[in-house]
Amino acid sequence: MTKKIIIGLISLLIVGVLLTGMAFFMENGESEITGSTVKSERELDEFRDIVVDVIAADIQIQSGDTFSISYQLHHKEKVERCEVINGTLYFTTKIDMGFEKNWKFGDEQHTVCITVPDKTNLNDLNLSTISGDIAMVDREMHRASLHSTSGNILLTGVTAEQVACEVVSGDIAIAESEMVESQASGKSADISFDGSFAYVDMNTVSGDCSLISDTVQNIKIKNISGGIGVVTPVSGISAKSYGEITYNGVNQGYQFNLPNDNTMLTLISTSGAIDIQTNGNA
Numbered sequence: 001m002t003k004k005i006i007i008g009l010i011s012l013l014i015v016g017v018l019l020t021g022m023a024f025f026m027e028n029g030e031s032e033i034t035g036s037t038v039k040s041e042r043e044l045d046e047f048r049d050i051v052v053d054v055i056a057a058d059i060q061i062q063s064g065d066t067f068s069i070s071y072q073l074h075h076k077e078k079v080e081r082c083e084v085i086n087g088t089l090y091f092t093t094k095i096d097m098g099f100e101k102n103w104k105f106g107d108e109q110h111t112v113c114i115t116v117p118d119k120t121n122l123n124d125l126n127l128s129t130i131s132g133d134i135a136m137v138d139r140e141m142h143r144a145s146l147h148s149t150s151g152n153i154l155l156t157g158v159t160a161e162q163v164a165c166e167v168v169s170g171d172i173a174i175a176e177s178e179m180v181e182s183q184a185s186g187k188s189a190d191i192s193f194d195g196s197f198a199y200v201d202m203n204t205v206s207g208d209c210s211l212i213s214d215t216v217q218n219i220k221i222k223n224i225s226g227g228i229g230v231v232t233p234v235s236g237i238s239a240k241s242y243g244e245i246t247y248n249g250v251n252q253g254y255q256f257n258l259p260n261d262n263t264m265l266t267l268i269s270t271s272g273a274i275d276i277q278t279n280g281n282a
Helices: 002-028
Strands: 030-034 037-043 049-054 058-064 068-074 077-085 088-095 111-117 122-131 134-150 153-169 172-188 191-206 209-213 218-225 228-232 236-247 250-258 264-269 274-278
Touching (some): 049 058, 068 077, 068 088, 088 111, 209 218
Parallel strands (some): 049 088, 058 134, 153 172, 209 228, 218 264
Antiparallel strands (some): 030 037, 236 250
């Protein structure tokens, strides 16, 4: 009798595990485990806002035919939330206990890829990863807040009213883009902007700063260790550095001022060279 009871309990336990697994897959879409990586893909309801907060994965926004998401995560990084509510996509993850001792990344790539149909204008993006890059190409949006502790932020062909980028260890590169207000900061980071930027606040502790813009209203660039290079229309300038300052190829010493009531470039470097070039009239 005791043996039958034990067998019955084991059978119930197995059935429970199977039902739990079926419920997980029904709720979270198809998943596949390969080595230490969990993969999944699903279609989503329409959204205009995106909130992503992950641990160790790249974040990519790409164009496609439908609203969807696909991800490859380390098996110790669990999906905590993946849903669309009132037009906002939420995707967040958490880690299992014992992460610090047992998590080994290996060579596998971990990525969260969000697909949005072509010509879809997004509202607000809030993307954050601890270890990973953030990348998007050819997207229009109202506002974006992007953060990577250890990784790069790479934007190409982005049109936005406001963009704020922050890295601790990694680079920020924005190319062929048009932004009204943009902020970029880092601890150990090279920062480069190329496109059309009216208001810029750029600073890094250790790294080079570069700005190429066909418009300028108020630009502030500051670093401690690294060079500053700008190519902009003619504007008012206030530049200070213990390194060399050049304006259109002419050495200006350690401080250079050029008055202008309408526009302003403020460039400060503790030890790096500052190179200023003009590309037209403001």
